[in-house]
Amino acid sequence: MHIANIIIFNYRSCKFLDLELSREHPNVFIGLNDSGKSTVLQAFDLLLGNKPKYSSYGEGSYKSDLSNSLISIEKINAILENKDLPLFGFSDDSTLIIGKLVYSDDEVEKYIDLNLTAALKWSIECNPTNVLWIAKRYYNNRVQTYLISSEADEPLELWNATQATINGKIRELAITNEEIENENRRGRFSNFEKIRAVYGKLNCSLKWVDYNFGKSDKDVFPSFSLFDWHTSLEEIISTANAIMQEEINEHIIPIKQLANDSARKAEEAINQKFGEISSIIKEVAKEVEGISSKVHFDVKEKISDIMVTKTNSDGPIHLENQGEGLKRQIWFSLIKAKASTQEEGETKFVWAFDEPETHLYPGAQREFFDILNKISLGNVQTLISTHSTIFIDKSNLDKINSVKKENNGYTEINFCKDIDSIFLSLSVKNSDFLFYNKFLIVEGDTELYLVPQLYELYTGKSLIADNIQLLNIQGKNKWNENKRIIDKVLGDFKKSEDQLIFLFDNDMSFEIGRGVVTENMFFVGEQDIEDSIGDEVWLNILNDYYQGILEFNLEEINSWKESVAKNAKCNDYEKFYPILKKAIKLKCENSNIEYDSVKKIPSKGAESAEFLLKFMNTENTIPLKIKEAFDKLRV
Template sequence: MFLEEIIIHNYRSCKSIVLNLSENNPNIFIGLNDSGKSTLLQSLDLLLGDKTKFSTLCEGNYKSDISNTPEQVEVLNKILSEKKLPDFDDNDNGTYVIGKLRYKEGEAEEYTNLNLSTPLTWSLECNENGIIWLAKKFSKVGGRTFLLMKDSDKKLELWNLNQANINKKIKEFGVTGEDIDNDNNKGRFSNLEKIRAIYSKTGGNLKWTEYRYAKNDRDIFPSFSLFDWNTSLDEVISTANVIMKEEIDVHLTPIKDQAAESAKKAEKAINKKFGEISKVIKEVAKDVESINSKVYFDVKEKISDIMVTKAFSDGPIHLENQGEGLKRQIWFSLIKAKADSSSDSLNKFIWAFDEPETHLYPRAQREFFDTLNKVSKGNVQTLISTHSTIFIDKSNFDKINSVIQESDGYSTINNCRDVEAIYSSLNVKNSDFLFFDKFLIVEGDTEQHLIPRLYEIYTGKTLIKDNIQLINIQGKDKYEINKKILDKIMSGFKKSEDQIVYLFDNDMSFVMGQAAIKENMFFVGYQDIEDSIDNEIWLNILNDFYNEELEFSLEEIEKWKANVVKKTKCAAREKFYPLMKNGIKMKCGNDVDYDSLEKLPSKGNDSADLLLKYIDHRDKIPNKIKEAFDKLID
C-alpha cells in the first residue's frame, strides 16, 4: 500500500494543499527556507504516524498548529466534492489531513489473513477497488480518525454493533437467510456477511465515519518515518526494526501462533477456575450468573540494542556510547542495505527525508540520492525536502514540486515543468548546477589555447573567474554530433541561447548554412581567425620570425588577404595561412634556401602562442571575437 494523494487543510502554513505522489520515484520538494517543506512532510506523520504531535491553544499552551486564519470547512468540502467524495458535516475549522491510499491485488489477498476489524474490512469492501481513504482531524478537542464507509441515511453504523445487536437489526429489516451470502458456503454467518445483507436492504452512501485502529489493523497501512540528520539512537534502532521486519517475522510468526494456542489453553483453564468459584462470586455479586475471560498474549518484535565492533575496539560496544557521526553512518548504511535488498515486495513503508544532503559533500549526495532512488523501486515510498541541486539534477521534472510561501504567509505547491521553475524556486544559477554560468564553444585547438588569453586581455578577468566554461568541439566535421550532445546536456537550462556562445571561424558558417545560424553564434574573418588579424600584426610577426633572412611589406600581406576566397566555402589552400606560407616560399626564390628556413607553426598551441606575443592589447583583438566576449559578459 502506498500514498497516492494527500489533502492538507489548515495545518500551519499548508492551508489548502492537494498533492499527488509517485510510488516508485523519489518525490522531491524544493523551496527556500520557511516555505513549508518540513510542514508538508510532518503532515504525513499526522496521517500515518503512531505518536502524532499536534498543538492547540489551551490553558497553559500558546502554540497552535492550526493555521492562524483557518479556511472554512466548506473550502475542504469543495475539494472533496470535486473528487466525488462526501463532505465533512461539522463546522469545526480544525486541521484535516486526508490520504488516498492504493493497494494491489496481492496485498488484498494478504489482508484476508490478518484478522482485520469489521470497520476496516467493511471500508475496504465499500471503496473503489484498490483504494482506501483515511482522514485525520485535529482540533481543540483532540484528534480523530475517519474512514470512508457505506452507511444508510439513518446512520446505523452496523460495524460498531456486537453480534446480538446486529441480529436485532436483521429482524428489524426483515433480512432472511436467503438474503445473506455465506462467503465460505459453510458455518454460521459472520457479522460482516450480515452487515452486507442489511445494507443491501436499506441502501446507503459513502460517509466519513469515525474509526479506531484495532490490533491488527495497523499492519495494512504503511509505516511512516521522518528522517533528518539529528539522528538519535532510538531512530537508528527504529530504522533497523523496520528494515529487519521481514527477517524478524520469519521467526516471530511461529511464536505468535504458539502464543495464540497457549492463550486458548490459558483461557480455558481460567474459565474453568471461574466456574469453580462462581458460587462465591454470586454470593457477593448476586446479579452475576457467570463470569469468564478472554486471554491474549501480546508478542511484540523489537531490536532492543545495537552493538558495533570497531577495528581498534576491545569487543562489541553499545552504539549508544558512540558519537553522532557513527550513529549517522550506521543509520545511512541501514537505509542503503534496504535499497540493496529485494525490490519485489509490496509497499509497506513511507520514508520522508528532511534536507538529507546536510553534512554531505557532493559525491556523497549523489550516492545518497542513488540509494533513495533505488529503495523507491522496492517497498519504500520516499519524499525528500531538499535544497540540493544534485538531488534536483538527478530527478525527473514531473517528480519535483516547488514549495513557495506566498505574501499571505501560506504555502502553495506546484509541479516544476521546466528548469526555469527550479531557478525561480531556489534562486539558483546555472553555475549551481554545472559550476559554470555560461559556455563558450570553439572549434579547434588553436582557439582553445588562444581565446582564453584574449578574453583575459579584453576583460581583465579569466573565463574561470567569470564562471565561463570553454568547450572545444574538435573540428568542423564534428560540429553536428557535438552540438547534439551539447543540446542534450543543456536541454531545459535557463535561456540556453543566452548562456551558450559559439565562436567559430567564418568557414563554419558556410558548412552550417544561414538558416542554422543564431544570434549567439559569431564567425571570425573571411574564412578563419588568421585573416581577421590586423595586417600590421602579421607584418611584425613575419619580420621578427624571419629576422634578417627575409623582409616583408604591408603590400604583400594585403595581397595574400585579397586572394582569400570570400563568402563561400573554399579549399584549404585558398585560405590566408596557407596562402601566406606559399607566399613566403615564393619570396625565397633562388636567393634563400626555403627548406633550411624555420617554418611558421601549424595551427594549434604553437600557432596560438605565436599570435599571443603580438596581440597584447584589447584594441588588437579582432572585432568579431570582441563581440562574442561582449555577449558572454552582457
C-alpha cells in the same frame, strides 16, 4: 500499500494542499527556507505516524499548529465534493489530513489472514477496488481518525456494535439465513457477515465514519518514518527493523498464526462458557439477550537495541552511548544496506527525509540519492525535502514539487514544468548548477520527436529520467554556428566532448568532413535515418498507410534502397524519401489513380515521427547506429 494522494487543510502554512505522489520514484520537494517543505513532510507524519507532534492552544500552551486563517468547513466540503469524496460535518477549528492509500491484489490476499477490525474490513469492502481513504482530524488537543465506509442514512456503526445489537437488526429487518453470505460455508455466521447482510437491506451511501485502530490493523497501513540528521536511537532502530523485516517475518509469522489460532479457540471456549451462564446473567441484567467476547493474543516484534563493536572497544557497546556522528554513520549505512538487498514488492514503509544532504559532500549526495532511488523501486515510498541541486539534478523533472509561500503567507506547491521553474524555486543562477548530465544533439524536427520515443523504447526510461537534454540544431547548414554556441555555453563546465553526443543523418558527415568526426558522433543510414529503417518495417508502414489504395512488396523497397547514393555527398533526389515519393507517384500512374488525390507521406516534424513510430515499436526495429548512440549516452 502506498500513498497516492494527500490533502492537507489548515496545518501551519499549509492552508490547503492537494498532492499526487509517485510510488516508484522519490517525491522531491524544493524551495527556499521557510517555504513549508518540512511542514509538508510533517503532515505525512500526522496522517500515518505512530507519535505525531501537534500543538493546540490550551492551558499553558501559547502556540498552535492550526493555520492562522482557516479554510472553512464549507470550502473543505466543496473541495471534497469536487473529488467525489464524502463531506464532513464538524466545525472550522480543525487541522485535517486526508490520504488516499492504494494497495495491490497480492496485499488483499494477505489481509484475509489478518485479524482486522470489522470497521477496517468494511471500509476495504466498501471503497473502490484497491483504494482506501483515511483522514485524521486534530482539534482541541484531540485527534480523531476516519475511514470512508458505506453507512445508513441514520448511522448505525454496526462494526462497533455488540452481537446482541446486530442480531436485533437482523430480526428487525427480517433477514433470513439465506440472505447472509457464509464465507466459510460452514459454522455460525460471523458478526461481519451479519453486518454485510444488514447494510445490504438498507439505503446506504459512502460517509466518513469514526475509526479506532485495532491491533492487527496497523499491519495493513504503511509504516511512516521522518528522518533528518538529528537522528535519534529510536529512528535508527526503526530503520533496522524495516531492513530486517523479512528476517523477522520468517520467524514471527508462524508465531502470529499460532497466536491467532489459539485466540480463536480461546474465544470459542469463552463464548461457550458465556452461553452456559447466560441465564444467570439475564437474571441480573434482564435487558441483556446474550454476551460474547473477542480474544486477541498480541505478538510484538522489534529490534530492541543495537550494539556496536569498535576497533578500540573491549566488547559490544550500546549505540545509545555513542556520539551523534557515529549514529548518523550507522543510520546511513543501514539505509544503504536496505538498498543493496532491495527487491520489488508491496510498499510497507513511507520514509520522509528532511534535507538529507546536510553534512554530505557532493559525491556522497549523489550516492545517497541513488540509494533512495533504488529503495523506491522496492517496498519503500520516499519523500525528500531538499535544497540540493545534486538531488534535483538526479530526479525526474515531473517528480519535483516546487514549494513556495505566496504573499498571503501560505504554502503553494506545483510540479516543476521546466528548468526555469527549478531555477525560480531555488533562486539559483545558470552558474550555480547544470541540470543535465549529457546532451544529445540532433539535426531536425523529425528527430526531435522521434528520438525520445526510440530512447524510451530501447532503455525503458525517458531522456529526462536519465538527465539527458535533447538539442535540435535545425539543419545541416547551421552546424558550425550552433556547435560554437554550444561549446561557449558549456565552456565553464565539464569538457563538452564528454557531455555531447551527436546523432545525425549520415549525409551530415559529408557536410562537416570526416576530419572533424569524433567517437561521440553517430551517423545513421547511407544518407539519412529513413534508409536505415528495416525493409519489413517500411513494408508494414506503407501498406498500412495506403491500405485499400496501393500495395507494396519487399522487392520494391529493397530496390529503392539500392538506388540511394553511397559513400558520398549527393543531391536530394538520390536520397530515400525523394526516391520513395517518386515511386509512389509512378505506382499511382500505373494503377490509374490520380496522384494528387492520395495522401502524401509526411516528411518532417511530429507527423513524420508518428508515421514512422507506428511500426518501429520493438527494440530490433531501431537502427543499429541509433542504439550505439544511446549506449554511449548511458556510459
